[in-house]
Amino acid sequence: MRARSLKGKAKRAAAGRLLVIACHPDDESIACGGTIAAHVADGWEAHVLVLTSDARTPGLAAIRKRECRDACEALGAQPPIFVDIPERRLSQHPDAFAAGVAKVLRNVRPRKVFLHGPIDINRDHRAAALMGRQVLRNIGYPGELYQYCVWFPTNIALGPYPLRTIGISSYSSCKDRAMACYPSQAGIIRQLRFLLRATNRVAGLLSRERDAEVFSRRQ
């Protein structure tokens, strides 16, 4: 038993680390949940950085953080890291954004980063895409960058960069369990689920999988 667990640790250390940078608690599960679970199953260590928290509704920020911890656990990721920039005002806090992201990048040293993409109807998501790319450039991030879209993920096809799909057929139920960890967002997630399932299924056609998540990819 002991030898087996040590072997597991060695496999994890060899496979590398990934970092998902998410504006809000739930973005990581909606856009990258299957990808996180698939990588963890493959021996990767997965980290999630959540940029904003909602300070307008008393108590809601703490509830959403707890939900995010549960979702990360369901996906096999490490406990999430929170930066606490005010929700809907990400673009007004470039210094806090840059400091928070750079610190986590230095600590985690990921081989793969998953970041919002610039084509999305949510303004925080768009701001994170632009500011995130700037931070990665400034620190000379040497790894792979994958950009995702939460709202209307088919919009990724409109971007100028190559598409990349990651098969999640064996992890769709794990992704569903992670999204179910967000009862405070149940209405939005219920509405998005139909679109997500369809997108994951169509992306699967591109990757010879039943289901896949789709990203735009830049080196």
Ligand SMILES: [Zn+2]
């Ligand atoms: Zn979001």
